[in-house]
Each structure stands twice: as C-alpha cells, then as structure tokens.
Amino acid sequence: MTERYLKNSLDIPSINDANPEKLDHFVKFNTEKILFNYPISHYSRDYNVYDGYAGIAFTYFHLHQLNPNLTIAGDKVGLLCTTYLSAALSAAKKTTTKHVGFLISHVGPLALAVVVYHTIEKNSDEALNYMNLILDKYHHLAIKEDSNELLYGRAGYIYALKFIQNHCFDNEEIMQKLTDDKIKEIFELIIVEGQKGGADSNSVEKPPLMWSWKGKEYLGAVHGVAGIVAILLQFKNLAEPYLNDLFQTMEWLAKNAFENGNYPSSLSNRGDHLVQVCHGAPGIVPAFLKIYELYPTHAISSTLLSAAIKSSDLIWERGILKKGLTGLCHNSLGNAYSFLLLYLVTKNEEQLSRALAFGFYASQWEKETEKKRVKVPDRPWSLWEGLAGGVIFWGDLSTVLRDVKTNMGLTVSREKVLGFPCFTDL
Ligand SMILES: [Zn+2]
Numbered sequence: 253m254t255e256r257y258l259k260n261s262l263d264i265p266s267i268n269d270a271n272p273e274k275l276d277h278f279v280k281f282n283t284e285k286i287l288f289n290y291p292i293s294h295y296s297r298d299y300n301v302y303d304g305y306a307g308i309a310f311t312y313f314h315l316h317q318l319n320p321n322l323t324i325a326g327d328k329v330g331l332l333c334t335t336y337l338s339a340a341l342s343a344a345k346k347t348t349t350k351h352v353g354f355l356i357s358h359v360g361p362l363a364l365a366v367v368v369y370h371t372i373e374k375n376s377d378e379a380l381n382y383m384n385l386i387l388d389k390y391h392h393l394a395i396k397e398d399s400n401e402l403l404y405g406r407a408g409y410i411y412a413l414k415f416i417q418n419h420c421f422d423n424e425e426i427m428q429k430l431t432d433d434k435i436k437e438i439f440e441l442i443i444v445e446g447q448k449g450g451a452d453s454n455s456v457e458k459p460p461l462m463w464s465w466k467g468k469e470y471l472g473a474v475h476g477v478a479g480i481v482a483i484l485l486q487f488k489n490l491a492e493p494y495l496n497d498l499f500q501t502m503e504w505l506a507k508n509a510f511e512n513g514n515y516p517s518s519l520s521n522r523g524d525h526l527v528q529v530c531h532g533a534p535g536i537v538p539a540f541l542k543i544y545e546l547y548p549t550h551a552i553s554s555t556l557l558s559a560a561i562k563s564s565d566l567i568w569e570r571g572i573l574k575k576g577l578t579g580l581c582h583n584s585l586g587n588a589y590s591f592l593l594l595y596l597v598t599k600n601e602e603q604l605s606r607a608l609a610f611g612f613y614a615s616q617w618e619k620e621t622e623k624k625r626v627k628v629p630d631r632p633w634s635l636w637e638g639l640a641g642g643v644i645f646w647g648d649l650s651t652v653l654r655d656v657k658t659n660m661g662l663t664v665s666r667e668k669v670l671g672f673p674c675f676t677d678l
Contacts, residue, residue, distance in 0.1 A: 275650035290633035301360035305340035307635030314671035353408025363412035473535025482539035533563035576629035578642030
C-alpha cells in the first residue's frame with residue numbers, strides 16, 4: 253500500500269524568528285479565498301458546521317473572538333459571521349434531520365445562532381427564539397437518538413448546550429430555559445448506554461464504558477469513546493458520580509495504543525493505518541489533554557498526558573497527510589493541534605516549534621496541491637475538511653506565538669479560547 257503521508261523533512265523553526273504577523277497574513281489571505289470561492293447561494297443546502305455555511309460562520313465567530321476589529325475584504329468578521337449564519341439557517345430549512353450532533357445536524361447552526369445573536373448582534377429576543385427552537389424541536393430527538401458520538405449523536409448535542417452556556421451565561425432568559433436538568437437528562441442516557449456497551453464490549457479486558465456507532469466500537473474522537481468521554485468530563489458536577497468509570501475507560505483506552513503511540517480506529521479494525529483527528533492518535537491527544545487540564549491532580553491524568561506526549565512523536569512523523577493540508581478532520585492542520593495543545597499544557601517549546609513547522613508548511617497548500625503532492629479535499633473551503641480549518645489553526649497559532657513573545661506565554665491558555673470546535677473551545 254502506498255503511504256498515506258509525506259515523509260516529514262520539515263525544518264524546525266526557531267520561535268524567536270517566527271513572526272505572528274506572518275500567521276495573521278495567512279488568516280486574512282485565506283479567509284478572502286474562502287469568501288471568494290465559497291460564496292452564499294440561496295439554493296444551497298450546505299447548512300452544517302462540519303462542511304457547510306455554519307462552519308464558515310463558526311470560523312468568523314472565532315476570528316471575532318480573537319479580534320473583533322479584523323476586517324476581511326472590507327467587512328468586519330462579526331458581520332461576515334452573521335451573513336454566513338443566516339445562509340446556514342436558511343439552508344437548514346430546506347433539509348430535515350433526525351440527528352442532534354453539533355457538527356452534522358441542525359443543532360450546530362441553531363446553537364451558533366443563540367450565541368451569535370447574544371454576543372455579536374446583542375439581540376436577546378432572537379437568541380431566545382433559537383434556544384426555544386433547539387429545546388422544543390431537538391431535545392426529544394436527542395432522547396430518542398441512537399448514537400452517542402460527537403458528529404451526529406448525543407455527545408455533540410450536549411457539547412452544543414455547553415457551548416451556549418459558556419457564551420450566554422449572562423443572559424438570564426436563556427439560562428432559565430437551558431437548565432441543568434435538561435443537560436442531565438441527556439448526560440445520564442449517554443452514561444447508561446455506555447455502561448451497557450462496556451458490559452457487552454468485544455474487548456478482552458472490558459472497559460467500564462463503551463459505545464458503538466453503526467455496530468463498531470470506535471476508539472477515537474469523532475465517533476468513539478475518546479470524544480464522548482472528553483465531552484462528558486466537561487460537566488464536572490454531572491460527571492462526579494461516574495468519575496471512576498470515566499477515568500478507567502480512558503486508562504483502558506491509553507492501554508490500547510500501539511507501541512508507536514497510534515491507536516486502532518475501532519476494536520474490529522486494529523490496523524495501524526490512520527493518523528488523523530477522526531481516526532487514530534491526533535483526535536485522542538486533544539481529548540486526553542482536555543481531560544488533563546480539567547483534572548490535573550487525578551491519578552490517571554498523568555498517564556493520559558504521557559500517552560499524549562508519546563503520540564506526538566508519531567504525529568510529527570506521520571502527520572503530513574496526502575489527503576489534504578488545512579482541514580481539521582483528516583488533514584495535516586487538524587493533526588497539528590496536538591502540538592499546539594501540548595505546548596500549552598507542558599510549555600515544551602519543541603511542541604510549539606512543531607506546530608509552527610506544520611502551520612508554515614500548510615500555508616503553501618496551493619503550491620503543494622499543484623505539484624500533486626497533496627490532494628484537494630472533498631470540501632476544500634470547509635471547516636472540518638478544508639481551508640476554514642486552517643484559518644482557525646493559524647489564528648490560534650498566531651495568538652499563542654504573540655503571547656509567548658509579549659507576555660512570555662503566561663496568559664493564553666487561561667484567558668484566550670482556542671477554536672478547535674468540540675475539543676479546545678469549551
Ligand atoms: Zn475525517
């Protein structure tokens with residue numbers, strides 16, 4: 253089989269010489285590319301966060317959080333955010349979905365609408381309307397939903413509710429609607445199914461919690477146990493009674509690593525083929541690091557941190573993917589988040605240098621695509637598969653680098669929100 257990755261011969265850039273303004277230029281230049289190449293069509297049904305208009309709106313929302321005065325082709329990023337969000341909401345009306353995940357269902361654009369109307373538009377009535385729409389129309393679907401994973405399922409739904417809580421905590425009307433009981437109802441369903449799945453698991457050593465998606469026990473971030481547990485642990489009060497099971501499940505997962513630090517995509521597919529956020533180590537590293545950050549003193553957290561550090565060497569070696577450079581799901585810059593997050597947690601500058609190396613290299617995506625060294629992703633402008641993912645990464649990398657240069661790296665991890673949706677932005 254031909255390799256899925258390019259041999260990594262990147263130079264390690266010096267942090268002193270790296271210039272955040274160069275990264276800001278990548279953000280601006282590439283956001284203009286998206287604006288030009290992926291304009292709004294009123295006939296489109298591209299509503300979702302994963303690869304549609306809501307993903308572009310999410311990207312502008314994140315840029316607005318980083319710098320509300322940023323303009324792209326003459327317009328402020330906040331205005332571009334609401335424009336793409338409106339397109340996503342109209343496109344969603346042309347489609348139906350039974351699913352409830354943040355990334356691929358109507359819940360994503362609706363949750364973003366609650367947050368954007370509250371924070372950017374300062375229109376509480378509209379924000380409340382969208383909150384009511386989610387709870388009236390999608391909450392009972394979340395109860396009936398048969399998947400628990402991040403993309404379509406219940407973990408994605410409670411992520412959406414947490415995203416709203418984090419951004420709208422100062423809006424009393426929304427907080428009165430979005431009660432802890434509502435989240436608890438779904439949280440407990442995920443736990444109950446996880447306990448059943450653990451007891452029925454095909455694993456020789458059964459984990460306390462396990463979920464299946466389409467009949468397979470996935471291990472990774474997008475459909476699997478790593479992504480679900482990382483979301484559940486965000487809800488500290490609700491997670492408290494199940495903390496042992498949640499951590500032991502993660503310890504079990506860390507034991508499933510190959511010698512080289514990669515992970516099988518599922519229990520039934522144990523090949524060491526994929527090194528990408530959706531399958532393999534690059535999705536598991538952000539999940540482990542999020543858990544470590546939330547519970548730094550828990551006995552198992554240090555095991556998760558060591559496992560993440562081990563995986564980072566493999567991601568450096570095999571993380572430049574021929575599938576594409578800039579997307580988050582199965583492209584190189586999704587993989588590069590492992591380095592950026594590891595730097596923030598450990599302050600090991602080698603990890604920041606690796607993030608810079610991937611970031612600078614991926615900025616040459618047009619040249620590399622023309623040379624046919626890498627492919628054009630299926631959805632080349634989108635957030636999870638294409639260039640918008642790169643925009644978020646370069647924005648975050650610039651923020652971290654500038655902080656290192658001006659404040660010795662002391663403020664970013666605490667005060668700035670990184671924008672890899674479902675992993676770093678809570
Ligand atoms: Zn993928």
